Amino acid sequence: MPVELESLNTMFQAAFLKMADGEYALRTQTGSGGASTVVAVSQAGTNNVVQTLIPTAARTSAITATGKVTAPAAGAAIATTASLAIGTWDVEVTTFIGGTTVASLEMDNCRLNIAAAAHATIINPVAGTTGATTLAKFNTRVQLASASTLSVVAIAAATAGSIYSASIVATRVM
Numbered sequence: 001m002p003v004e005l006e007s008l009n010t011m012f013q014a015a016f017l018k019m020a021d022g023e024y025a026l027r028t029q030t031g032s033g034g035a036s037t038v039v040a041v042s043q044a045g046t047n048n049v050v051q052t053l054i055p056t057a058a059r060t061s062a063i064t065a066t067g068k069v070t071a072p073a074a075g076a077a078i079a080t081t082a083s084l085a086i087g088t089w090d091v092e093v094t095t096f097i098g099g100t101t102v103a104s105l106e107m108d109n110c111r112l113n114i115a116a117a118a119h120a121t122i123i124n125p126v127a128g129t130t131g132a133t134t135l136a137k138f139n140t141r142v143q144l145a146s147a148s149t150l151s152v153v154a155i156a157a158a159t160a161g162s163i164y165s166a167s168i169v170a171t172r173v174m
Helices: 008-015
Strands: 016-020 023-027 036-044 047-052 063-070 077-080 087-099 110-114 117-122 136-144 150-154 162-172
Touching: 063 150, 077 162, 087 110, 087 150, 110 136, 110 162, 117 136, 150 162
Parallel strands: none
Antiparallel strands: 016 023, 023 036, 036 047, 063 077, 063 162, 077 150, 087 136, 087 162, 110 117, 110 150
């Protein structure tokens, strides 16, 4: 009589303990104790996907930084976060350039840096040469291999009379 193979769901069902909606503990064995890791299980097509989550105690709320600089020099920081821990972060950057004089060189003159290395230019349109530019928003997900800061910097020296404002909101997702 042929032996039927068990399905993966049946084989591994005992390895998980439901903690709350969408959260499961993966039963692992370390020495004589049984440590658990919080995981999320979601349906992706016909395959179950298991993704490790940050334990509730280690989750952080959003880390924010804001700043305003009048006529920043090339490379000058407008806003810089505190050091972010290793992991995956969702980042939202908002920039605004105003003041009494705004020149065309202000267009796209802000950049997001990760630990002083260029990550992405922020598209900031210039509507006119006096007054203000349009509010710019930029979203990205970054994977940090080491503790790092995020900064919004001026790429080139700004026009005298311009005022650069920036906001960074970083939320750890893994």
